Amino acid sequence: MPRGMKVLVTGASGRIGQAFREAYRDYYSLRLIEHRNPVHASSNEEVVSADITDFQSILKAMRGIEAVVHLAADPRVSAPWDSILKLNIIGTYNVFESARLSGVKKIVFASSNHACGYAVREFDLIGPDAPIRPDSLYGVSKIFGEALGRYYSDRFGISVICLRIGACHEPTVFFKRVLSSGGKSWYPPEKYIAMWISRRDMAQLIHKSLEANLKFGIFYGTSNNERKIFNLSSAEEKLGYKPQDRAEDHLH
Amino acid sequence: MPRGMKVLVTGASGRIGQAFREAYRDYYSLRLIEHRNPVHASSNEEVVSADITDFQSILKAMRGIEAVVHLAADPRVSAPWDSILKLNIIGTYNVFESARLSGVKKIVFASSNHACGYAVREFDLIGPDAPIRPDSLYGVSKIFGEALGRYYSDRFGISVICLRIGACHEPTVFFKRVLSSGGKSWYPPEKYIAMWISRRDMAQLIHKSLEANLKFGIFYGTSNNERKIFNLSSAEEKLGYKPQDRAEDHLH
Numbered sequence: 001m002p003r004g005m006k007v008l009v010t011g012a013s014g015r016i017g018q019a020f021r022e023a024y025r026d027y028y029s030l031r032l033i034e035h036r037n038p039v040h041a042s043s044n045e046e047v048v049s050a051d052i053t054d055f056q057s058i059l060k061a062m063r064g065i066e067a068v069v070h071l072a073a074d075p076r077v078s079a080p081w082d083s084i085l086k087l088n089i090i091g092t093y094n095v096f097e098s099a100r101l102s103g104v105k106k107i108v109f110a111s112s113n114h115a116c117g118y119a120v121r122e123f124d125l126i127g128p129d130a131p132i133r134p135d136s137l138y139g140v141s142k143i144f145g146e147a148l149g150r151y152y153s154d155r156f157g158i159s160v161i162c163l164r165i166g167a168c169h170e171p172t173v174f175f176k177r178v179l180s181s182g183g184k185s186w187y188p189p190e191k192y193i194a195m196w197i198s199r200r201d202m203a204q205l206i207h208k209s210l211e212a213n214l215k216f217g218i219f220y221g222t223s224n225n226e227r228k229i230f231n232l233s234s235a236e237e238k239l240g241y242k243p244q245d246r247a248e249d250h251l252h
Numbered sequence: 253m254p255r256g257m258k259v260l261v262t263g264a265s266g267r268i269g270q271a272f273r274e275a276y277r278d279y280y281s282l283r284l285i286e287h288r289n290p291v292h293a294s295s296n297e298e299v300v301s302a303d304i305t306d307f308q309s310i311l312k313a314m315r316g317i318e319a320v321v322h323l324a325a326d327p328r329v330s331a332p333w334d335s336i337l338k339l340n341i342i343g344t345y346n347v348f349e350s351a352r353l354s355g356v357k358k359i360v361f362a363s364s365n366h367a368c369g370y371a372v373r374e375f376d377l378i379g380p381d382a383p384i385r386p387d388s389l390y391g392v393s394k395i396f397g398e399a400l401g402r403y404y405s406d407r408f409g410i411s412v413i414c415l416r417i418g419a420c421h422e423p424t425v426f427f428k429r430v431l432s433s434g435g436k437s438w439y440p441p442e443k444y445i446a447m448w449i450s451r452r453d454m455a456q457l458i459h460k461s462l463e464a465n466l467k468f469g470i471f472y473g474t475s476n477n478e479r480k481i482f483n484l485s486s487a488e489e490k491l492g493y494k495p496q497d498r499a500e501d502h503l504h
Contacts, residue, residue: 081349090337097333139399143396144399154370
């Protein structure tokens with residue numbers, strides 16, 4: 001079977017990159033960016049060496065690419081400004097601009113629940129249209145990426161889907177950790193459970209974002225958890241996202 | 253009469269800085285940042301040399317300051333990324349972070365109508381809660397500043413007021429220019445007329461923002477024009493802003 005779109009993945013060695021690749025490496029023709037961490041590619045994945053903070057290297061990696069899944073970032077909520085600036089702001093600009101120059105038609109951008117982290121603490125249910133409430137410089141950088149995506153979509157006609165990803169972790173270990181953290185984690189434990197997303201739901205959400213015929217959208221991504229903190233209805237309606245897993249099935 | 257709050261003004265030599273200073277230099281105790289352009293201070297204004305892209309210099313300028321009016325930026329809608337990054341992103345972070353370290357309680361941030369410029373083109377009336385639609389990297393940098401302000405307000409308790417400023421120009425020349433531009437200006441001429449703000453209304457809006465007892469807010473700023481494109485009611489209600497001028501009085 002001939003494989004689908006030629007998709008570049010930044011952050012290919014990370015948790016979310018691995019989840020997406022494992023589920024869809026036979027469906028798409030994947031090109032993976034390798035930078036510091038080894039990517040451990042399978043035989044039908046292409047690996048290129050590039051650095052999102054180096055414009056020329058990422059521009060070179062874009063050649064022939066139809067869609068980009070931009071996951072690379074400093075993922076630490078408490079990351080300091082110097083690193084946020086370099087990786088999440090300059091790096092994200094480099095990815096969008098090199099994609100535009102290369103004729104890329106679609107970008108899926110890994111935003112984060114931390115773009116509205118203060119709302120997560122204060123409210124029971126949040127949708128993608130709520131006023132921005134970043135809880136960190138990391139969260140501010142995700143709002144920057146969403147704004148940049150909105151601009152590239154309006155100005156250059158690139159389809160940009162921003163995913164405010166919940167918490168994509170192996171459930172048993174993760175829930176044990178947050179439940180025993182004694183209030184020392186970023187959010188209260190029950191919020192982490194409500195924002196959990198399984199690896200296969202995460203992969204499906206990226207896949208649906210790549211296939212969506214949509215100019216721009218911001219969507220929250222969690223599994224079909226019994227207790228929800230994020231409104232998934234727009235992702236279900238506009239992307240056709242159908243989460244298959246439930247946090248509560250892994251709690252005991 | 254003893255003068256009020258000790259206020260630092262960045263961009264003091266610009267159009268908006270001058271309008272604010274002329275109206276309120278006797279009311280506040282103003283410290284003006286001078287960088288490239290001469291500030292032409294009056295005798296009751298203090299001038300310090302500093303560069304918002306140099307963290308140590310701006311930190312030094314913050315000593316003893318109670319409130320900041322942050323106007324300095326690359327003001328060109330078509331400014332290239334390198335300049336936007338340096339002045340509007342890094343510069344704005346430096347101002348917020350040095351203000352925080354210096355115990356500043358209030359920041360008034362000059363955002364812009366270009367934060368939602370695509371909405372200006374598409375809709376007849378826009379409020380500050382509309383989804384972000386930046387029309388330029390400049391507009392993206394203003395969304396970044398608003399997000400940073402929201403974070404500094406939520407996290408550190410600093411009162412941050414973001415003003416999405418319309419078009420603050422001398423009316424006769426400005427209206428003549430946009431009406432004769434033959435569709436070559438950024439927005440259609442009638443939108444510029446609708447978003448005009450007089451110098452004294454601009455000064456009043458900054459003053460009301462400095463005095464407001466409000467944790468965070470985003471407000472549009474225009475005069476009391478007959479044809480409005482921005483909803484001013486939240487600025488009127490929450491800040492007590494009472495614009496005195498009207499674009500239509502200067503059209504003939």
